Amino acid sequence: MYIVTGGAGFIGANLVHALNQRGISDILVSDHLQRADKFRNLADLDIRDYFEAEAFLPELLAGRLGKIDAIFHQGACSDTMASDGRYVMDNNYAHSKALFHWCQENRVPFLYASSASVYGMTGRFREERAAEDPLNIYAFSKFQFDQYLRAQWHALQAPVHGFRFFNVYGPREFHKGRMASVALHFSRQYRQEGRVRLFAGSAGYADGEQRRDFIHVDDVVAVHFHFLEHPNSGIYNVGTGRAQSFNDVALAVIQTIDAETGKAPRSLVELQQQGMITYMPMPEALHGKYQSYTQADIETLRAAGYTAPFLDVEAGVRRYQAWLRERE
Structure with missing residues (x-):
């Protein structure tokens, strides 16, 4: 049996989907379903069992x-604005240990999400x-x-893979609200209002020219399965290695x-x-905390044997929009 924690969430549900595509349904999902509509991420998937996160670990x-x-x-x-540090450390640190x-x-x-x-x-x-x-809890x-x-690498008894995700976008992120990708926000804005809104220039970048490493969730999933099959332990950046602007996404x-529509x-x-x-204008709360540029150094990922190409923004957005047309 495979276990996917956070399996009703964005990347977790895509991992469950990928397991199903490989003919695997012997899957246990754990998550928090305080927001009940997250069940939609699992409704078209096949799993064996579900546990709320608090009940899962004792079992x-x-x-x-x-x-x-x-x-x-x-x-x-995953709320970067969370203020209860004890809750975050218990969920993200103690539970992971x-x-x-x-x-x-x-x-x-x-295989875990860094x-x-x-x-x-x-x-x-x-x-x-x-x-x-790190700038927040x-x-x-x-x-x-x-x-x-890092202090345990010398004594590992089983493979461990940590993945530092950059800006992930793609199917099954509807529930994330303000934390959803700009690809989803821009799509909804354009379909509903006929325009999209970006941040004005900052940190020396012109309007909308701030740059991030945007990676489609399908590529994130592919990285996971590569390392499931090639158990060389490590911590890896998971991005495309190419920064593109918010204007590019829009x-x-x-x-x-x-x-x-032709x-x-x-x-x-x-x-x-x-x-x-x-x-x-950029909100005051983000001043001094907003990353105007990110680009994954993927040398370690490539050296570990992951050689597949990554979708650029143009190809990834087309794939995402095709999925959205069928479901939203």
Whole structure:
């Protein structure tokens, strides 16, 4: 049996979907369903069992869940604005340690979500201590678990893979609200209002030209399954290795939606002039905390044997829009 924590969430549900595509339905999902409509992420999937997160760990530690093939650990409090540090550390740090030690004792592969947020505002995105400077309790919880594991590498009894996700977008993120990707926000804005809104320029970048490493969730899933099959333990950046602008995302969304109705493609300048792409001041709460540039250094990922190409924004947005057309 495979376990996916956070399995009703964005990346977790995509991992369950990928397991189903491989003919596997012997899957246990754990999650928090305070927001009940997250069930939609699982409604078209096949799993064997479900546990609320609080009930799951005691069952696992008591040995009542049977033989486990691997644990995909996506469960976490992912709110970067969370203020209850004890709650975040209990969910993201203590819970992860307990799962890690169980996997080591039982020789079970452990694949877990770290975060590119551990790099803070350093402007360096390489898996090394000198580049890490978390700015909030969420990032600190992820950073501290990575640090905890680094002290354990010499004594591992089973594979451990940590993945520092950059800006992930794609199917099954509807429930994330303000934390959803700009690809989804822009799509909804354009379909509902006929325009999209981006942040005005900041940190030396022109309007909408702040750049992030946007990665489609299908590529994130592919990385997981590569390391499930190639058990060389490590912590890896999971991004495309190429930063693209928010303007690129907006343009890709609009051009893809316009193509559905046969409209001729318009350039970024034309869309700006026509008021289809507009810019708003950055909220005061984000000043000094907003990453205007991220780009994963994927040298370690490539050196570990992951050689597949990544979708760029243009191809990834087209794939995402096709999925949205069928379901939203």
